[in-house]
Amino acid sequence: MTIHPHPRPSPIEGEGSSFRYIGKKRRTKEDPRFVMGRGRFVADIALPGMKHVALVASPYPSARILSIRTEAALAVPGVHYVLTGEEFCAATESLAIGVDTPQVTRYALAKDVVRYAGEWVAAVVADTRAIAEDAVELIEVDYEPTPHVIDPEQAVAAGSPLVHPAHGSNILFHRRFVWGPVEQAFARAEHQLALRVRWGRSATVPIETFGVAAQWDPGQQMLDVWASIQMPKYPDQTARALRLPGNAVRVHYDVDVGGSFGVKRGIKHTVLVGYLARRLGMPVRLIEDRLENMRGGDAHGPDRIFDMQVAFDRDGTLRALKIRALDDVGAYAGRAPLQLGKPVSAICGPYRVAAVEYEPTSVMTNKTPQEAVRGFGQSPTNFALERALDHVARHLGMDRIELRRRNLIRKDEFPYRIPSGSSYDSGDYHTVLDKALAAIDYPALVAERDAARRAGRLGGIGISTCLEPSGGNSAFEPLFNPKNDTTTWMEACLVRVDLSGAITGVMNTSSSGQGHESLVSTVIGEVLERDPAGIRVVRADSLSALPSNSPVGSRMAIMLGGAAAGAARKIKEALIEIAAHNLGCTTETIEYQDGNVAVRGHPGQRLTWDELVAIAHRKYHQMPAGLEPGLQAKFVWEVPTGGALPTADGVIQIYPCYAFETHIVYVEIDPQTAKPSLRKYVCGHDCGVMINPDIVHGMTYGGIAHGIGAALYEKFAFSDDGQLESGTFMDYLIPSAMEIPAIAIVDHCTPSPLTTFGQKGSGEAGYLGAPAAVANAINDALAPLGATIETLPITQDALWHVINAAGTDH
Amino acid sequence: MNETLYPISVEVNGVLRTAPVPARLTLVDWLREELRLTGTHVGCEHGICGACSIMLDGEPVRSCLMYAVQADGHRVTTVEGLAQPDGSLSVLQDSFCDLHALQCGYCTPGILIAAQGLLDATAHPTDEQIREAIGGNLCRCTGYQQIVDAVKHAAARLAEDPLSPRGRGTG
Numbered sequence: 001m002t003i004h005p006h007p008r009p010s011p012i013e014g015e016g017s018s019f020r021y022i023g024k025k026r027r028t029k030e031d032p033r034f035v036m037g038r039g040r041f042v043a044d045i046a047l048p049g050m051k052h053v054a055l056v057a058s059p060y061p062s063a064r065i066l067s068i069r070t071e072a073a074l075a076v077p078g079v080h081y082v083l084t085g086e087e088f089c090a091a092t093e094s095l096a097i098g099v100d101t102p103q104v105t106r107y108a109l110a111k112d113v114v115r116y117a118g119e120w121v122a123a124v125v126a127d128t129r130a131i132a133e134d135a136v137e138l139i140e141v142d143y144e145p146t147p148h149v150i151d152p153e154q155a156v157a158a159g160s161p162l163v164h165p166a167h168g169s170n171i172l173f174h175r176r177f178v179w180g181p182v183e184q185a186f187a188r189a190e191h192q193l194a195l196r197v198r199w200g201r202s203a204t205v206p207i208e209t210f211g212v213a214a215q216w217d218p219g220q221q222m223l224d225v226w227a228s229i230q231m232p233k234y235p236d237q238t239a240r241a242l243r244l245p246g247n248a249v250r251v252h253y254d255v256d257v258g259g260s261f262g263v264k265r266g267i268k269h270t271v272l273v274g275y276l277a278r279r280l281g282m283p284v285r286l287i288e289d290r291l292e293n294m295r296g297g298d299a300h301g302p303d304r305i306f307d308m309q310v311a312f313d314r315d316g317t318l319r320a321l322k323i324r325a326l327d328d329v330g331a332y333a334g335r336a337p338l339q340l341g342k343p344v345s346a347i348c349g350p351y352r353v354a355a356v357e358y359e360p361t362s363v364m365t366n367k368t369p370q371e372a373v374r375g376f377g378q379s380p381t382n383f384a385l386e387r388a389l390d391h392v393a394r395h396l397g398m399d400r401i402e403l404r405r406r407n408l409i410r411k412d413e414f415p416y417r418i419p420s421g422s423s424y425d426s427g428d429y430h431t432v433l434d435k436a437l438a439a440i441d442y443p444a445l446v447a448e449r450d451a452a453r454r455a456g457r458l459g460g461i462g463i464s465t466c467l468e469p470s471g472g473n474s475a476f477e478p479l480f481n482p483k484n485d486t487t488t489w490m491e492a493c494l495v496r497v498d499l500s501g502a503i504t505g506v507m508n509t510s511s512s513g514q515g516h517e518s519l520v521s522t523v524i525g526e527v528l529e530r531d532p533a534g535i536r537v538v539r540a541d542s543l544s545a546l547p548s549n550s551p552v553g554s555r556m557a558i559m560l561g562g563a564a565a566g567a568a569r570k571i572k573e574a575l576i577e578i579a580a581h582n583l584g585c586t587t588e589t590i591e592y593q594d595g596n597v598a599v600r601g602h603p604g605q606r607l608t609w610d611e612l613v614a615i616a617h618r619k620y621h622q623m624p625a626g627l628e629p630g631l632q633a634k635f636v637w638e639v640p641t642g643g644a645l646p647t648a649d650g651v652i653q654i655y656p657c658y659a660f661e662t663h664i665v666y667v668e669i670d671p672q673t674a675k676p677s678l679r680k681y682v683c684g685h686d687c688g689v690m691i692n693p694d695i696v697h698g699m700t701y702g703g704i705a706h707g708i709g710a711a712l713y714e715k716f717a718f719s720d721d722g723q724l725e726s727g728t729f730m731d732y733l734i735p736s737a738m739e740i741p742a743i744a745i746v747d748h749c750t751p752s753p754l755t756t757f758g759q760k761g762s763g764e765a766g767y768l769g770a771p772a773a774v775a776n777a778i779n780d781a782l783a784p785l786g787a788t789i790e791t792l793p794i795t796q797d798a799l800w801h802v803i804n805a806a807g808t809d810h
Numbered sequence: 811m812n813e814t815l816y817p818i819s820v821e822v823n824g825v826l827r828t829a830p831v832p833a834r835l836t837l838v839d840w841l842r843e844e845l846r847l848t849g850t851h852v853g854c855e856h857g858i859c860g861a862c863s864i865m866l867d868g869e870p871v872r873s874c875l876m877y878a879v880q881a882d883g884h885r886v887t888t889v890e891g892l893a894q895p896d897g898s899l900s901v902l903q904d905s906f907c908d909l910h911a912l913q914c915g916y917c918t919p920g921i922l923i924a925a926q927g928l929l930d931a932t933a934h935p936t937d938e939q940i941r942e943a944i945g946g947n948l949c950r951c952t953g954y955q956q957i958v959d960a961v962k963h964a965a966a967r968l969a970e971d972p973l974s975p976r977g978r979g980t981g
Binding site: 027028030031032034035036037038039041044046071130204205206207208209224256257258259260263289290388444512513515552613694695697698699700701702703705706728729734736738740742743766 | 834835842843846847848849850851852853854855856858859861888889890893894899903904906907909912913914915916917918921922926937940941942944945946947948949950951952953954955956957958
């Protein structure tokens with residue numbers, strides 16, 4: 001059984017209800033161990049003799065390090081080592097950067113200068129974390145503060161302090177893409193308008209902070225790593241930065257990750273801990289505390305100013321868009337600038353827009369660095385698009401839903417190619433919108449809002465219609481960095497049937513709540529017609545693993561699901577070959593049912609699953625020629641539609657599949673306290689065939705809650721002097737069950753023609769449309785006051801000021 | 811470091827545990843690092859997220875805001891103590907699996923403790939009571955919807971089975 005060199009997507013296997021296990025309500029594989037308190041998170045792993053790291057953080061956003069005195073810390077009993085940037089930066093390589101900016105180096109520990117408040121300056125290794133923290137207090141660092149820049153618009157202006165002077169500018173990336181006849185469309189359109197909206201700096205902030213433990217084996221010359229990680233190319237980047245061969249780093253993926261949603265990319269933590277473990281010959285772990293996570297964990301999200309221009313006709317037809325996006329990635333580059341690139345995949349949303357100009361600028365400031373956040377930049381873009389749509393409707397005096405209906409791509413137009421090159425695979429946007437409107441009883445909702453207004457309350461309805469690009473590909477990498485010619489982001493699965501006839505699926509990455517074990521077992525069970533409850537799913541370590549690009553970009557239902565199905569299909573083909581050989585017939589005449597086989601028309605001529613397995617494992621004399629003994633198959637799948645580099649003018653298909661979601665939310669704002677309350681929430685959602693509806697719904701509810709947080713509550717606020725003002729959960733407000741309303745999800749299924757079962761991705765669902773809908777609802781509530789708020793999060797304080805400025809009549 | 815150690819005696823999940831502990835050791839660190847009861851999780855260490863919730867004498871409390879010495883003479887139940895005496899899942903735990911009231915599982919032990927505290931005191935909680943009871947426990951995965959549904963489901967199942975009013979083990 002060999003890997004197909006270029007496996008192509010197969011036709012959809014079955015439709016809707018014809019599936020045996022897919023789409024059915026099933027308990028997950030993962031839930032039981034977690035409700036028993038028997039998950040295995042990184043902080044639960046105790047290596048014999050393990051030492052603990054605590055960190056010295058810079059109090060200044062920009063300063064020269066004049067001296068570091070470590071003697072007192074080293075004298076504390078139980079302290080083993082104090083590492084500073086001078087040693088560390090000489091012994092390791094700078095971390096990888098997403099764009100072509102080689103002078104923007106980045107290490108876990110600062111050397112000579114610090115570039116944000118909270119940046120790590122020294123690491124203490126001690127017997128316990130408490131002792132390490134005691135020692136941190138005794139380290140004296142002399143700093144000479146230097147000018148800093150916090151505001152991204154100041155950072156791009158002439159004369160700004162430079163975060164990385166060697167780079168010569170604070171701009172990491174800037175390009176103006178023009179897809180289609182934009183200027184012509186603007187000249188011909190009957191109307192145009194411009195607006196500025198701002199997406200605030202928030203993130204996914206999982207309840208588990210990042211953690212990593214590492215152990216160096218001098219006999220094997222191997223570094224073993226356990227981490228709460230969700231990151232493509234993590235083992236390779238760790239090895240590269242540590243100047244080790246790739247096969248000297250073994251990442252153990254059987255670590256449960258306590259939430260990530262993009263941000264768990266502790267590569268700098270890992271290189272630091274890996275270096276210490278090897279340097280000291282001791283197992284070492286670093287578990288961030290909450291302040292280290294919030295301030296120095298380098299896990300903030302997009303922080304983005306959009307200048308939007310829309311050209312449209314009086315009947316509401318959208319003609320062209322101009323989008324300028326200025327994104328503040330903080331003090332180091334990492335992968336964050338690429339979060340301006342992924343939205344190219346769906347740059348005009350679910351709408352027919354013939355021409356689009358997009359001018360992204362990635363800028364550095366003296367703030368905590370940015371990391372990938374759920375949607376990889378798509379949710380801010382969707383928010384900007386949906387605010388623009390509401391402005392167009394208001395400009396024309398047109399109903400917001402009618403405006404959307406006129407511009408949404410119609411069901412009969414798929415596959416639909418947008419100007420930037422992506423071809424949307426399938427969809428039925430109008431039907432999903434109609435179903436959501438019916439579910440919330442839209443006319444009654446309007447009546448409720450209007451009655452609230454008559455009673456002196458501020459009521460608002462918000463609507464958004466948004467896309468979730470899925471099937472995570474990396475095509476934005478070459479788009480934003482011509483030196484990067486990566487064109488594959490494959491995923492793989494190994495399926496094996498053991499001598500007892502039990503089935504095991506092997507996946508090749510860690511998970512952070514997405515239910516991948518349930519996904520793999522369901523898909524294998526579907527193909528082999530065996531009960532998924534008996535199928536075990538395990539995780540290879542990075543040296544025994546097949547290729548994986550980790551669960552990012554809503555890709556695993558498509559990519560891991562497709563790989564598992566491909567491997568299971570090979571097992572099934574092998575069983576049929578064995579059967580045909582032993583029953584003396586052709587494979588075409590074999591009927592396969594529940595893992596047993598019979599000759600068509602001769603039910604007495606049959607072999608059971610157990611008999612077939614025994615032949616494969618023990619009876620080589622009964623095996624057909626050319627078939628491997630044992631019963632195992634691997635399948636490596638390339639992203640459907642992937643494999644191409646962008647054209648010179650930046651046209652590229654980025655992601656293969658496009659899920660659609662529409663959100664309808666009703667908000668009331670207390671006119672006295674300005675407190676917003678979300679009263680009703682419906683989400684219409686079409687992600688094609690759902691493998692496990694409970695998992696899809698759960699991620700969608702969670703995405704909506706996360707989006708409500710981004711819209712109303714969550715902000716990494718910085719003072720003018722560069723201090724993070726929201727480093728705890730008392731300042732960085734994560735919504736609780738009291739803020740999140742009851743949510744109703746209305747499903748629709750338009751299968752993708754590109755995937756094994758018609759599935760699309762859903763890991764970013766909810767988050768991609770909720771902030772837009774909530775912002776639109778708040779602005780609808782403020783409309784009678786003649787006020788708007790275009791900056792997220794729309795805090796109670798911001799609302800109070802707007803309401804009071806408009807007069808207290810309301 | 812020569813820290814003074816204080817003897818403590820705590821009933822943990824029905825078993826008396828004694829140990830000398832330094833004054834500054836938090837209860838959650840004692841449970842996790844010394845007793846290896848790693849089901850109780852640390853999220854914020856400042857009393858907001860609720861991931862470290864345990865029951866102290868039957869009431870949900872934050873184990874990150876208590877020192878181990880303060881638990882001396884008290885009764886502690888962690889998530890490991892919620893299962894039924896035969897090791898099978900409690901009604902609440904089973905309901906969480908039925909309705910997929912979790913994803914990554916990190917906040918789940920704390921949410922189970924908070925919800926069990928509600929069910930111990932309230933036979934037929936309303937949605938509002940459930941939301942209030944778990945209002946001090948942050949979850950980033952679920953948006954709380956399936957948690958509310960699961961707690962309601964557990965309450966209904968417990969009401970149907972008068973022989974097992976608590977449907978769980980020690981504590």
